[in-house]
Amino acid sequence: MTISHHPPDELIADFATGRLDEANHLVVAVHLTQCPACRRFAGAMEHLAGAALEASEPVSMRADAFEAVLAKLDQPQPAPRAEVSSPSTLPDEDLPEILRRCRFGKQRRVAPGLKMQPIILPSASQSRAFLLWSAPGARMLQHSHSGTELTCVLKGSFSHEAGRYGPGDFDFGDGEVDHQPVVGPEEPCLCVVAMTGDLELHGLLGRMISPFVRL
Numbered sequence: 749m750t751i752s753h754h755p756p757d758e759l760i761a762d763f764a765t766g767r768l769d770e771a772n773h774l775v776v777a778v779h780l781t782q783c784p785a786c787r788r789f790a791g792a793m794e795h796l797a798g799a800a801l802e803a804s805e806p807v808s809m810r811a812d813a814f815e816a817v818l819a820k821l822d823q824p825q826p827a828p829r830a831e832v833s834s835p836s837t838l839p840d841e842d843l844p845e846i847l848r849r850c851r852f853g854k855q856r857r858v859a860p861g862l863k864m865q866p867i868i869l870p871s872a873s874q875s876r877a878f879l880l881w882s883a884p885g886a887r888m889l890q891h892s893h894s895g896t897e898l899t900c901v902l903k904g905s906f907s908h909e910a911g912r913y914g915p916g917d918f919d920f921g922d923g924e925v926d927h928q929p930v931v932g933p934e935e936p937c938l939c940v941v942a943m944t945g946d947l948e949l950h951g952l953l954g955r956m957i958s959p960f961v962r963l
């Protein structure tokens with residue numbers, strides 16, 4: 749696998765120091781499982797963050813901190829979630845291990861040649877995560893985002909102004925990016941996506957159908 753598109757350094761730093769919400773964390777983690785270079789970088793960032801923590805001055809704690817922790821431990825814990833869905837409910841046989849451990853909602857059709865399946869995250873997340881299938885050769889409507897969109901390709905490919913994205917490649921889109929991806933003709937494209945905010949579709953057709961397109 750040749751990976752040519754990687755997450756921005758700041759995103760990997762936020763991943764390594766635990767500052768990403770669950771959906772964004774998951775999509776960066778999927779890229780890291782496939783990209784040794786980013787894995788090494790994330791490891792170095794974790795190491796640096798750990799060293800900085802060790803070097804920092806101890807912080808004095810409130811007098812009742814110990815009681816507060818005990819009180820928290822006494823609270824009822826949420827039931828453990830099922831770790832592995834049974835294989836028959838998996839949306840795709842070839843998902844990477846990290847996604848095979850996830851739970852999935854119901855698959856649905858978004859637009860012609862486009863379907864999605866939500867990933868059920870263990871706790872509330874600012875961004876949502878889902879799998880996205882696009883038919884070979886599909887041309888997506890030109891769009892930008894009101895928030896961010898993190899995408900890692902699992903199968904197939906798509907291309908837009910910034911280049912071609914194949915398996916393992918990572919695409920970071922924010923409100924400044926306005927693109928129109930085209931799916932490669934070789935096979936359907938499967939991606940894992942984390943998205944905050946909404947898609948903003950452009951052009952007459954985009955404005956006409958955008959009330960019906962919900963991701």
Ligand SMILES: [Zn+2]
Binds near residue numbers: 755779783
């Ligand atoms: Zn990478």
